[in-house]
Amino acid sequence: MAATITTSVLRSPRTIYWVTQLLAWSLLILILGLYFYENNDLSGDQVKVLVLFYSTGIGISHLFRYVILRNHWLEREIGHVLPRLSLAALLLSVLAFLILAIVHDLFFPGYKPMLVANGLSVLLNIINWSVLLFVWSLGYFAYIYFIRSRREEIRNLRLEAANRENQLNTLRAQMNPHFMFNALNGIRALVDEDPEQAKKAITQLSAILRNAMASVKRNLVPLGEELDMAKAYLELERMRYEERLRVHIHVPAELERELVPPMLLQTLVENAVRHGIAPLVQGGELHVHAERTELGLAIAVRNTGYYGPGQVKGTGIGLPNTRKRLELIYGADAYLTITNKDGMVESRVLLPLKQ
Amino acid sequence: MKALIIDDERLARKELASLLEKHDGIEVIGEAANADEAELLIAEKRPDLIFLDINMPGRDGFELLASLDPAPQVIFVTAYDEHALRAFQVNALDYVVKPIDPDRLAAALNKLHTPHDPNLPQRDILRESDQIFLKDGEKCWFVTLKDVRYFESEGNYVRVRFDDQKPLVLRSLNKLEEKLDPLVYFRASRKHIINLRWVDKIEPWFNGGLMVKLKSLDKSGQPESMEVSRRQAARFKDLLSL
Numbered sequence: 089m090a091a092t093i094t095t096s097v098l099r100s101p102r103t104i105y106w107v108t109q110l111l112a113w114s115l116l117i118l119i120l121g122l123y124f125y126e127n128n129d130l131s132g133d134q135v136k137v138l139v140l141f142y143s144t145g146i147g148i149s150h151l152f153r154y155v156i157l158r159n160h161w162l163e164r165e166i167g168h169v170l171p172r173l174s175l176a177a178l179l180l181s182v183l184a185f186l187i188l189a190i191v192h193d194l195f196f197p198g199y200k201p202m203l204v205a206n207g208l209s210v211l212l213n214i215i216n217w218s219v220l221l222f223v224w225s226l227g228y229f230a231y232i233y234f235i236r237s238r239r240e241e242i243r244n245l246r247l248e249a250a251n252r253e254n255q256l257n258t259l260r261a262q263m264n265p266h267f268m269f270n271a272l273n274g275i276r277a278l279v280d281e282d283p284e285q286a287k288k289a290i291t292q293l294s295a296i297l298r299n300a301m302a303s304v305k306r307n308l309v310p311l312g313e314e315l316d317m318a319k320a321y322l323e324l325e326r327m328r329y330e331e332r333l334r335v336h337i338h339v340p341a342e343l344e345r346e347l348v349p350p351m352l353l354q355t356l357v358e359n360a361v362r363h364g365i366a367p368l369v370q371g372g373e374l375h376v377h378a379e380r381t382e383l384g385l386a387i388a389v390r391n392t393g394y395y396g397p398g399q400v401k402g403t404g405i406g407l408p409n410t411r412k413r414l415e416l417i418y419g420a421d422a423y424l425t426i427t428n429k430d431g432m433v434e435s436r437v438l439l440p441l442k443q
Numbered sequence: 444m445k446a447l448i449i450d451d452e453r454l455a456r457k458e459l460a461s462l463l464e465k466h467d468g469i470e471v472i473g474e475a476a477n478a479d480e481a482e483l484l485i486a487e488k489r490p491d492l493i494f495l496d497i498n499m500p501g502r503d504g505f506e507l508l509a510s511l512d513p514a515p516q517v518i519f520v521t522a523y524d525e526h527a528l529r530a531f532q533v534n535a536l537d538y539v540v541k542p543i544d545p546d547r548l549a550a551a552l553n554k555l556h557t558p559h560d561p562n563l564p565q566r567d568i569l570r571e572s573d574q575i576f577l578k579d580g581e582k583c584w585f586v587t588l589k590d591v592r593y594f595e596s597e598g599n600y601v602r603v604r605f606d607d608q609k610p611l612v613l614r615s616l617n618k619l620e621e622k623l624d625p626l627v628y629f630r631a632s633r634k635h636i637i638n639l640r641w642v643d644k645i646e647p648w649f650n651g652g653l654m655v656k657l658k659s660l661d662k663s664g665q666p667e668s669m670e671v672s673r674r675q676a677a678r679f680k681d682l683l684s685l
Contacts, residue, residue, distance in 0.1 A: 265523030266498065270452065273522065273541035277458035328452050332500075369477050369501040 101235070105153075108231070109146065112224075117142045133196055140191060148184040148217075149224050152176065156225065162232055173225050174218075181217030185210070247307060247416040254351055254409050274327045289327055292320040300351075307417060311378065311387075312344030314353040318376065321354065325361050332371025333361065339378040346385050348439060349413050355406045356389040356435045364391035364433055373432070384421070384440040395426055395433040414439075444555070445472045445488065449481040449504070450496040450520065455541065459494055459520060462548055469552065478502035485511065492516045492555060505578050509612065512622055513573035514585070518551050569622050571640075577603055579610035588627075592659055593669065594619060594636040604667075629679060631655065632672040639682070652676055 124130040161169045278286035299317050322335050365372045372392025414422040421440040450456045456474045463469050475481035497504040519538035537551045571589040595602040596616040620630050631637045644656040653671040661667045
């Protein structure tokens with residue numbers, strides 16, 4: 089336990105920042121010290137100045153970081169930020185010089201006064217500080233961009249993994265022997281009863297299998313495609329359940345172009361059939377509904393039945409995986425809820441709409 | 444042979460019925476879409492054979508079967524029930540998978556016993572050679588009655604003892620007694636019905652009762668034994684003196 093805490097503290101961004109910050113400034117001071125030493129200029133007073141320089145440097149650059157964070161420069165375009173960064177570096181340099189000079193002249197009055205030195209020396213000092221702080225800020229930006237791109241990469245990998253897992257689940261559900269063999273058995277009976285219907289059913293079954301195996305690389309697909317797939321699936325289930333499964337679909341045509349995560353609707357519809365309608369002797373209603381709301385795109389699947397914890401048999405991975413994918417794609421802006429409403433179970437997904 | 448098809452899907456029933464048309468010995472006398480319908484039809488039409496889908500809404504195939512005494516000859520028809528079929532402790536059943544392979548169906552039909560003479564009056568009594576279907580939790584058994592040593596009442600349930608198994612099933616000992624062949628199964632007391640074929644020794648017991656020892660041994664290696672109440676002891680002696 090203690091070990092994990094230590095590791096996590098060591099790896100926290102705050103710790104990394106401070107370690108890097110202190111190391112970088114120490115390194116600079118060391119180099120300056122060596123330079124003075126080589127020139128036989130490293131007196132006791134000079135060491136004091138270096139210590140003062142060290143503390144001021146850390147303080148001012150930390151203040152610089154605060155300014156960067158406060159103004160959200162990390163989120164802005166680099167072209168927007170660079171001039172502001174330069175200006176901030178210049179202003180902070182003046183501040184750094186003033187602090188350094190005042191403290192210096194107050195505490196070491198005898199040694200090379202700074203505040204009252206000639207104008208050129210003051211200007212050079214400020215320019216030195218500006219360059220130093222500017223370089224520091226570039227380093228800081230580079231570091232943050234590096235961390236962010238890694239985080240982004242990890243997020244993408246996790247999304248891909250979740251998609252893969254979902255594809256596997258869907259395949260498993262579609263290849264669900266019950267669904268497959270019952271569908272094939274139904275088709276076998278249809279061959280005599282209604283050959284046209286039998287052909288249609290075979291096409292639908294192929295479409296479903298093909299879709300389940302389709303590329304995982306696509307993170308978002310048009311709602312229309314998802315809807316076609318759900319319809320094909322529901323048609324096949326209608327072949328089996330006949331009047332026990334009563335399907336109603338209300339999705340406005342203008343929403344079919346909206347992008348949604350693949351297999352999202354499919355998961356909800358399958359759950360509704362398998363856990364909602366299938367156990368009912370009299371069967372029930374299944375509604376698929378989509379609408380544009382103020383908060384985003386709302387997709388709802390409602391079915392007759394009651395949803396209770398621990399009631400649902402099966403793998404129980406469909407919904408957690410769906411939630412995970414939503415979080416990876418949309419962060420906290422999307423959610424999935426399941427509620428009981430007037431004798432119906434409603435699975436509702438809200439997705440933010442792209443502007 | 445009169446057969447009944449029980450499946451919740453109309454197309455599945457139709458498919459099976461059309462496959463059965465080719466078998467002259469089998470006459471489909473009815474179809475049921477769920478366990479309740481099936482129970483009524485079985486009571487009314489007394490089929491020799493039922494084709495039973497395991498996965499149905501409401502009561503499933505196993506639950507239906509467990510409520511039938513005696514269990515008719517059964518061929519399970521299932522899309523895919525590895526798990527359910529594994530539940531069987533005694534694999535004395537046959538099943539075909541959907542979509543049904545006609546050859547496989549023919550093989551299953553060939554294995555069936557020919558029914559008793561149809562001219563004999565219908566009987567309600569369970570004979571030694573009859574099978575019953577038992578379900579306790581996830582486990583299922585098809586057991587021939589002659590293998591059952593005794594039934595033991597436990598509240599509203601009855602524990603059925605056969606081989607090394609003792610499933611607990613929801614039945615009443617009184618109802619069971621009415622159905623069992625009285626020449627073979629004897630109500631020894633409020634608690635027990637004994638299969639007389641398994642009786643080894645009988646010893647006098649307190650209060651004019653008897654102690655019956657079976658040919659089977661309990662866990663400690665002693666013969667399984669149970670008491671015959673005083674009220675039943677006289678009947679018991681009568682029965683055995685035959």
